[in-house]
Amino acid sequence: MIKNKKWWQKEVFYQIYPASFKDSNNDGIGDIQGIISKLGYLKNLGVNVLWLSPIYQSPMVDNGYDISDYFKINPIFGNMRDFDELLKKVHQLGMKLIMDLVVNHTSDQHPWFKKALKDPSSKYRNYYIFKKGDGDNPPNNWRSNFGYGSAWERVGASNDYYLHVFSKQQPDLNWENPELRNEIYKMINWWLDKGVDGFRVDAITFIKKDQDFKSLPADGPDGLVQVKKKTENRPGIEKFLREMRDRCFKGRKIVTVGETSGLKYSDFPTYIGDHGVFSMAFDFHYADIDVESGSEWYKRTDWKPKDLRKLIDASQESIEQTPGGWSANFLENHDQPRSVSKYICSLSYRNNGIGAKALAIMYFFLRGCPFIFQGQELGLQNFEREDISEFNDVSSISNYEQMLKLGISPKQALHYINLRSRDNGRTPFPWNNDVNNGFNNGTKPWLKLNENVGNSTAKDELQDKQSVLNFYRRLISLRNNPDYSDGLIYGDYKEISDLPDKVVGYQRGKDYEVLVNMSEERQRLPCAKVKILVSNYSEQHEVDQNLELKAYEAVLIKKVEE
Template sequence: MEKKWWQKEVIYQIYPKSFYDSNNDGIGDIKGITQKLDYLQSLGITMVWICPIYQSPMADNGYDISDYYQLNPEFGKMKDLDELIDQAKEKGIKVVLDLVINHTSDEHIWFQDLLENPETSKYRDYYILKSGKDGQPPTNWRSVFGGSVWEPLKNTDQYYFHSFDVKQPDLNWENKQVREELYQMVNFWLDKGIAGFRVDAITFIKKDQNYGDLPADGVDGLVKCTKKARNQPGIETFLHELKDKTFSKYDCVTIGEAPGVPYDQYGDYIGDNGYFSMIFDFRYADLDVASGSEWFRRIDWNVLDLKKLIFTSQREIQKAGWGANFLENHDQNRSISKYIKQEEDRHFHSATMLGAMFFFLRGTPFIYQGQEIGMTNFERKRIEEFDDISSIDQYYRSMKEGFSAEEALHFINLRSRDNSRTPFHWNAKEYGGFSEVKPWLGMNENYKTINAEQQEQDPHSILQFYKEIIQVRQKSEACDCLTYGEIEPILEDHPTIVAYKRIWNQEEVVCYYNFSSESQPVELELTKYDVLLDNYKEETVPSLKQKCSLKPYQALVLLKKEASHHE
């Protein structure tokens, strides 16, 4: 395998609106990130991915861009970003931005021109316009955020297409001019010195050009648009061109958000000549719901189900190329609240076990802000307390599908994207030290007990353990094995233990994670191993017995001794 620099990175995702507010307007900003670079450096991360900071009316918190070349004033000025890039570089931290090129905001100058001159606008073909049928939308497709994908274009019989919110019209990738404009913009940002992009919703850029109806799959009479507007044949032409005209000219990293790609196509995405450096696989993140966009179709799952999804993903990615491993992101709920089912089991050991389990999988690890201190889901009492458009849509759709208001609220409390978007807990002061004024989104009240300042002072905190995890992957004697090594599942049928080996040349690292609140015996001759990591290390004296017992929620990472001195 050819080694690439980005395989060695540890990436920290920042949701800028909620990270740190430097000017006390209740909204996090770019200067806030710069002021917290020492915190990020001491954690040990090597790269930050920052969610969109471009000019936007913020209908979808920045994923609706009205000007690709300007920053949203609430986040700061271009000089603030230049300063962040420079100061981060001095601390050995690279900066990756979000790239949103499936759609723009309806307030983008192109779309505004189309609204003003629907017949003559030179941007008419920049978007997807179709005539209605008998006063009805052109097709019965449902958008990801609910309702029809079609919205009437005022004073015409035409409708425009939006895979997501009504304020996010999709760009027409069939139009070469649109593509050229986008490539120029991508290169503008890469020339600025960023390390690359996380590429948003990229599998939506190709639509089935026959625009036909499908049988409805909900009481609204609509059908998920993903069947006709995601990962369609022909997308490969666009993705190859995107790479050739932009990414391949730079030594940059690209991380594709590519839902809906079947495993047998992973080679096209992340293989030797793949479109991206790595992609996210959402199958294990969405194991509790029938699909990422239908939270009311709940699925009961167990540790075996999770393990199967993770190992299938690892095997398929390993065959094809390189993966991006994550537990949380800005579209997911908090991992300790999702993967640890009993509330009383959510504590230091379960949070650190989860952290280590995903961190040493094969691929580049991503940490989402607040994950490293064990931030949890909140519970909101009323729909009015939610900001996320997806949550609000799911609430009303749940009730249309026959659930009560209480049940609907329960579903969105579990899955709301607002769970991960609450302001970061810096300390126990009011508003968690995020801001001195009321933040843009209601705080999770447990900031008094879960916060970074407290954990920095406690040698046995989740934060300190995350620092240790990162050190082990990046700087221990087993670092090459834990980065580049093959992954081999072990104990695949065990109901509560997730375990695997990492193998590189003569080295072997064995990893055990107990997802149970009870001790579990394992066959393990401890004398043959050196302990690299143990979240019970203060209380574990490894016995020299053949049998070893994993404590509740124990994470144990071991380096095989015969191999420990080989290079």
């Protein structure tokens, strides 16, 4: 049981992807006023903290994660007056608002980068990472995270190159430069002084690069190597992280959440806990269970429920062993496909809501804070696009083009992209059955609607007592119930070692267990006398001696004293 409780540990977070949430002015793009108009929906759902994906000034090459001005609101979303109104109304409703903080890179349209290109002798040249080419080749053989191309972009006809871990329109900042770091800290403090309640910190494990900038043996047929091997979670990153904590976060009553991809569990004490830099962190080990490691990311793994259980156990136990450690638990976000399509193998149990509810129980009572991505509470599934022209995501398009170069057929390449594209989670939110699902009043949305026949709308689900949406409301209410919250929020996490291979389960505190049948086969488990607090099939009831889980049934149970 945790001793030093923090205000944010009891909260339920909700991620809003602004371009796709609600379009108030019918220009095809969601906006801040659209978010304001739906605050009642979010309050009714029961969430406490709203996380906004980037709304800063941006050319939107990577949908706002390429920032050209940290101090301005992108006009497609509104203006600073709109943001101030949003922040005020969120606080009036008793909720919090956190921003997306993107400080590994900027847009190539940022004034700093423009000045760096215009005058190689200016101080801004050292705000980014420029290197001389190796003859007529890039400085090394690092491959960009977005596709199979080089992580280096040549500057005109010169022999100078700049580093971009992601797209070429997202040049990496040079964190080795203390003057650059000071500029970043000023910006962070400006937003905190404005009243935002914290940040989700994007791609933060990439801010430290190995300073030898050496090539490594190729790991793919393109002769390149994954850039992350020299730029992700590298030794020395703790200096930058702790400085940022001390200069910006320390002493403030805020919450910070690190996007810590590639993090080894042994490094958790640097990032979270009593001596870490963030309140909590996202762990991607089980979120990426379906993806092959290495350069051929598009290949699927043949994962089994027992593999998922082991990954969840390892994640939870590693965080719990970190003094003061806390987890940011999630199934979906703006970079992930829909969880029902990823984790539920049976189409029938995707379409009837049972699978979505099973997943909700599975992750909602893990130790840490639950994060809900917009539309997840409706049980939305992936789309099925028929042509690459229907995609917006720069990563999907780049990877599609590179697969064709590797000899993969257009049909097969499109299949892989449909499975994993980040656009799956970015389609306009389906509010109702009106034109464009109520996203706006008829203008063509910036991204094609998700037309999966298994999906439903918020209006339909609000009216259906058995819907996925109302099930999420029940889970939030249960987690907040003072009769259970001590165990379900603050209780220790313990693995259950003797479960059937197709069951994912764990214990919280002394009295609670979560059991999830991840198959269509019934699973029987011996048990003492227990009370089922919630099931995705039925209401509360007591069970003695044997607990039988139906297909994809998930339960939260409490031991009953004899």
